[in-house]
Amino acid sequence: MSGGLVSTGGSNGARANEMRANIVIVGAGPAGLGMARVLADLGVPDVRIVERERIGASFRAWPKDMRFISPSFPSNAFGLTDLNAISFDSSPAFALRSEHPSGSEYATYLEGAADAFGLTVNSGVDVHGLEPDGDDLMLHTSDGPIYASFVIWAAGQFQYPSDGDIAGADLGVHSSLTHRWSDHPGEDVIVIGGYESGVDAAIGLAAAGKSVTLLSRSANWNVDSADPSVALSPYTRQRLSAALQNNSIELTSDADVLGLERIGEKIRVLTSTGHSFTTSSPPILATGFTGSTTLIAEWFAFDGQGSPRLTLEDESTELPGLFLVGPEVKHEQHLFCFIYKFRQRFAVVAQAIAGRMGLDTTGLQVYRMNNMLLDDVSCCDGDCVC
Numbered sequence: 001m002s003g004g005l006v007s008t009g010g011s012n013g014a015r016a017n018e019m020r021a022n023i024v025i026v027g028a029g030p031a032g033l034g035m036a037r038v039l040a041d042l043g044v045p046d047v048r049i050v051e052r053e054r055i056g057a058s059f060r061a062w063p064k065d066m067r068f069i070s071p072s073f074p075s076n077a078f079g080l081t082d083l084n085a086i087s088f089d090s091s092p093a094f095a096l097r098s099e100h101p102s103g104s105e106y107a108t109y110l111e112g113a114a115d116a117f118g119l120t121v122n123s124g125v126d127v128h129g130l131e132p133d134g135d136d137l138m139l140h141t142s143d144g145p146i147y148a149s150f151v152i153w154a155a156g157q158f159q160y161p162s163d164g165d166i167a168g169a170d171l172g173v174h175s176s177l178t179h180r181w182s183d184h185p186g187e188d189v190i191v192i193g194g195y196e197s198g199v200d201a202a203i204g205l206a207a208a209g210k211s212v213t214l215l216s217r218s219a220n221w222n223v224d225s226a227d228p229s230v231a232l233s234p235y236t237r238q239r240l241s242a243a244l245q246n247n248s249i250e251l252t253s254d255a256d257v258l259g260l261e262r263i264g265e266k267i268r269v270l271t272s273t274g275h276s277f278t279t280s281s282p283p284i285l286a287t288g289f290t291g292s293t294t295l296i297a298e299w300f301a302f303d304g305q306g307s308p309r310l311t312l313e314d315e316s317t318e319l320p321g322l323f324l325v326g327p328e329v330k331h332e333q334h335l336f337c338f339i340y341k342f343r344q345r346f347a348v349v350a351q352a353i354a355g356r357m358g359l360d361t362t363g364l365q366v367y368r369m370n371n372m373l374l375d376d377v378s379c380c381d382g383d384c385v386c
């Protein structure tokens with residue numbers, strides 16, 4: 001049975017080794033590699049990581065000007081793991097000498113971590129889908145079928161830009177697809193979307209000497225919350241505040257953009273209130289990302305906000321044996337969308353799988369001691385008093 005004890009007999013035993021593993025992890029970003037490290041610490045045998053490109057591919061595709069908003073600091077020795085580390089014994093700040101690494105720097109950290117942890121990644125294997133097959137889960141891949149007792153989906157979100165269902169969106173450019181802000185054509189640029197990506201784009205464009213109008217449904221820049229999944233991060237606020245002093249960014253809230261249309265040489269941006277904005281430069285769509293679970297959506301139930309429904313062990317409620325790690329994990333209203341959040345669920349998944357395989361999980365104590373095992377999802381409601 002999928003998700004049950006691993007069997008090497010019967011039809012599973014007849015499968016060639018290259019076609020079968022106990023566990024297949026899809027994706028070699030921070031989630032896939034961090035997860036693999038925990039399984040390695042527990043001595044779980046026969047874990048295979050498959051990756052469509054190479055380690056850290058999403059980070060290598062980041063716009064060159066983009067930096068981590070969550071800061072790195074080599075604080076591990078005092079029990080406070082670097083916020084962007086995938087394990088309690090590594091630190092991007094230490095490895096990269098950088099507090100806000102670029103995407104390519106972070107990919108270098110990931111490569112070093114995989115090397116240090118002895119993780120082998122099967123690169124160039126694209127997973128197209130999966131389905132149950134007897135006692136196994138069968139992955140459809142560019143290398144043919146791969147069978148596993150457990151699949152851990154760690155395929156991220158960055159590679160799946162969303163256009164926010166804006167009509168005429170092809171007249172704009174998604175924020176993740178702009179190489180450098182200075183390369184963007186035109187002097188007056190409209191940015192659609194006022195969360196982290198939109199504000200980051202506005203700051204980058206302004207720094208490149210452009211005049212920016214940022215259109216947002218709500219004034220996120222005024223939202224106060226101790227949770228950076230809800231409010232702008234301090235790093236972004238601080239840079240926005242400096243950019244606003246130059247008057248190169250105009251912030252417009254209550255601007256729910258419905259569509260883009262071409263009027264001669266110009267592009268008109270229409271909002272639900274009937275206002276319109278005209279520009280001769282392709283608007284930047286900072287309209288977010290669709291999670292990679294859309295590739296295997298038939299094996300998840302989704303809540304009203306489009307998040308996959310998970311058990312308390314981060315297993316699909318629809319398909320036993322299929323686990324999710326990474327930024328799409330959500331419990332109650334808590335989004336585990338930053339590395340320092342979702343890394344705390346790796347040990348929960350490892351505990352579930354290793355437990356079902358009859359393996360000793362006492363090795364996870366060190367994860368709990370290092371705040372890397374968060375199994376109480378009612379944890380995160382606290383706000384800050386100052």
Ligand SMILES: Cc1cc2nc3c(=O)[nH]c(=O)nc-3n(C[C@H](O)[C@H](O)[C@H](O)COP(=O)(O)OP(=O)(O)OC[C@H]3O[C@@H](n4cnc5c(N)ncnc54)[C@H](O)[C@@H]3O)c2cc1C
Pocket residue numbers: 026027028029030031032050051052053054055056057058059067068069070084125126127128154155156157158159197289292295325326327337338339340
């Ligand atoms: C613009 C942006 C900025 C962000 N900034 C921060 C930040 O500052 N701090 C922070 O903590 N978090 C940040 N995040 C959250 C971010 O999602 C995570 O930090 C991180 O990228 C998620 O790691 P991951 O391993 O789940 O996904 P990824 O890093 O995307 O890794 C997924 C891997 O899976 C591979 N893959 C995808 N599909 C398949 C497939 N079908 N078959 C095989 N392989 C596949 C990809 O090639 C990729 O290597 C940001 C996210 C975005 C979108």
